[in-house]
Every structure is written in structure tokens, then in C-alpha cells.
Amino acid sequence: MAAPRSTAAFRYALLLLAGGVFLTPFVWLVATSLKPIEQAMTLPPQLLPRAYYAVIAGVRMEVTKDYPLPTAGVVVEMTKGAQAGRQLFLSAPEAAAQRDRLKILHRTEVGWWRVTERFDVDLGAAVPRWDIVAPAALEEHVHFRWSNYPRALAAMGGQTADQPTPAEAKSNVPFSRFLVNTLLVAGLGALGTVFSNAIVAYGFARLQWRGRDAFFAITLATMMVPFPVLMVPLYGVFRELHWVGTLLPLWVPAWFGSAFNIFLMRQFFLNIPEELSEAARIDGSSEWSIFWRIILPLSKPVLATAALFHFLYAWNDFLGPLLYLTRRETFTLSLALQAYQSQSGGTQWPYLMAASVVTTLPIIVLFFFAQRFFIQGIATTGSKG
CATH class of the missing domain: 1.10.3720.10 (MetI-like)
Known part of the structure; x- marks a missing residue:
């Protein structure tokens, strides 16, 4: 009796393995449909969609991870000149050379992440907020973006904006x-x-x-x-x-x-x-x-x-x-x-x-x-x- 049971178990395992192989493209299809655009083609690839949160200007918000810093530096706010009011990332020597024209917000280290406030809608001329944060300051959660589906179906019909004009809607x-x-x-x-x-x-x-x-x-x-x-x-x-x-x-x-x-x-x-x-x-x-x-x-x-x-x-x-x-x-x-x-x-x-x-x-x-x-x-x- 042991031999038939082991044979049946092997067959079921083989069927499950083959079924898993055939299901892999569909699983990838569904998983990608629930991701934000920037996570669709990442290396190394990740199956589950994720959402990242960080504190920017004292406000906790969802962000996108842009890139890790290759060098240390400082995040500053310009107080004088043509760039007054803008937030910039400078190396330490650059910040020291312009110390009378800027205000240092905080210092950064190698490997910290540049993050940008995330929006699913077109901001037009508005500029999203950004900052450079330590990896430990980033919160990561699995987040399925079901809003991709109504957006995709609307885009198939020719809608390219979240609030189309009357002519576009027609x-x-x-x-x-x-x-x-x-x-x-x-x-x-x-x-x-x-x-x-x-x-x-x-x-x-x-x-x-x-x-x-x-x-x-x-x-x-x-x-x-x-x-x-x-x-x-x-x-x-x-x-x-x-x-x-x-x-x-x-x-x-x-x-x-x-x-x-x-x-x-x-x-x-x-x-x-x-x-x-x-x-x-x-x-x-x-x-x-x-x-x-x-x-x-x-x-x-x-x-x-x-x-x-x-x-x-x-x-x-x-x-x-x-x-x-x-x-x-x-x-x-x-x-x-x-x-x-x-x-x-x-x-x-x-x-x-x-x-x-x-x-x-x-x-x-x-x-x-x-x-x-x-x-x-x-x-x-x-x-x-």
C-alpha cells in the first residue's frame, strides 16, 4: 500500500508543480496590475506591490524611492539669490562655500534615500516635495493599488486626465x-x-x-x-x-x-x-x-x-x-x-x-x-x- 500512496503523492506534487509553472505568468500579470508605475520593472524584481512612507516637512506622507545617495552631503534651503526658497542637496564643500546664502536643514550620509512625495494624479506645474531620509526612517507596507483598474479602463476609452475637459469627455x-x-x-x-x-x-x-x-x-x-x-x-x-x-x-x-x-x-x-x-x-x-x-x-x-x-x-x-x-x-x-x-x-x-x-x-x-x-x-x- 505504501508504494501506491507514494506514487499518488508524487503525481499530485508533479501536477501542482506544473500548474504553478503555467500560473506564473498570470500571477505576475495580476501582481503587476496592482503596483505603482515605478515598481513595475524593478531590479531585483519584487512580486508584491509596496508603499513607502516618510516624514517630509513634519508631515507623514507616501513617497517614492528615487535613488540611494552615492555621497554624503546636506539638505539646504536657499535664502538668497535666484534660487531663494528652493530646497537643494549639496555636498559639504558646496554648502560651506555658500553658507551665507542658505539654511542647513539636515545632514545626510551615504546610502540614504532620496524620496519624493507620491501622487497618482497629474500635478501640472506643481512640484512635489522631496527629502533625503535614512533607510530606517522609511516605512514599508504591502499595498495593493486597486485604483489602477478604473484608471486603466478609463484610459482605454481615451481619457488621459483625471478631470477631462467637456470636449475630451465627449x-x-x-x-x-x-x-x-x-x-x-x-x-x-x-x-x-x-x-x-x-x-x-x-x-x-x-x-x-x-x-x-x-x-x-x-x-x-x-x-x-x-x-x-x-x-x-x-x-x-x-x-x-x-x-x-x-x-x-x-x-x-x-x-x-x-x-x-x-x-x-x-x-x-x-x-x-x-x-x-x-x-x-x-x-x-x-x-x-x-x-x-x-x-x-x-x-x-x-x-x-x-x-x-x-x-x-x-x-x-x-x-x-x-x-x-x-x-x-x-x-x-x-x-x-x-x-x-x-x-x-x-x-x-x-x-x-x-x-x-x-x-x-x-x-x-x-x-x-x-x-x-x-x-x-x-x-x-x-x-x-
């Missing part, structure tokens, strides 16, 4: 619009995928007609045609139909079948006993009635699998929306995410990761609830025929 597109567009494309496409492919697969699997196998082989051969070959002709067709700039090119083609899903459903239909169809024909049922009342109810796993496959594809599709969508209000989530990344000038990793988490989360939830049908559909799709 041009902004809410995140809900991108979500609705994506749900429409994925949902209508999944519905069309199930309906159209099931009808074609039923004809290939259960009906006898001349040239059936040859047409099925031709259908499978279309999977070898790469999408770039079809890209320009399809764009020309949709342009003539005046569909460019709308969501129609992204979901209407799904209602005309796809070779892979036809093959998947045909193989499943072949595993359904033919006797059920024969008994229904004896009772006077038409082929449509057999298909609708017998075959489809028994094929829920493969139908759910095909719908899930297409939903995942449409949700993550970037090339299609990039080709056909021209206005921000018609963008899907993938295109809006890419547009946000390119418009911000420099990559603001926490906001980009926050938007990516929100974009990915619905797919994870969907797969969690549909995995039973997905696994059953894959496992029971045979190779008969």
Missing part, C-alpha cells in the same frame, strides 16, 4: 462599449457556429448522397488555406457590401460554417447510434425533426465545445478588428487594448496589466463553468468514418 468611449461590442461579436459568432456547422456536419454524417465524401475532403482541404491568402479578397467583398467600419464582418462569416467545426461535429454525430434515426423515420419523423429533436439534444458536449472554441477565438481576435473597424466606438476589447498601449507614448505597465486582467477574466470564468462540456466533447469525439 470623445471618450466607456469600457462598457468595448465589452458590449466584444460580447456581440463573440456571442453571435458562437451562435452561428453552432447552428451552421451542425447542419452541414449532419449532412456529411447521417445523409447518403452522391459525392458526399469528396465534398467532405474538399471541405477539410480548405483548412490548409492560410488566412493571409483570403484577407484581401474578403476585405474587398466586405467593402463592396459597405460593412467595413461595422461589426458585421466579424460575426456574419461564422454563420457559413468552418471546416474544423464541421469535422468535429461530424465525428461526434457518427458515434450516435443509427438505430435512433431509423426508429424515428419509421415513426414518420422528417430529417429535420430527427436532427432537431434527436441528434442535437444528444450532441450538447460537442456543440458546447464548438461554441466555446469560437467564443475564445472571437474574444481574443485582433487581426479581424484591426482590418475592419475604423472608429473607436466600434472597437472590441483586444483592439482597444492595443490602441491604449500605442497611444500612451510609453508603456504604463500597471495600467496595461490591469486592463489585460479585466479582458482575460471573463474567458477564465467562462471556461471554468463550461469545462465539463468542453472536456466531454473532446473526449467523446471519435474518429469513426
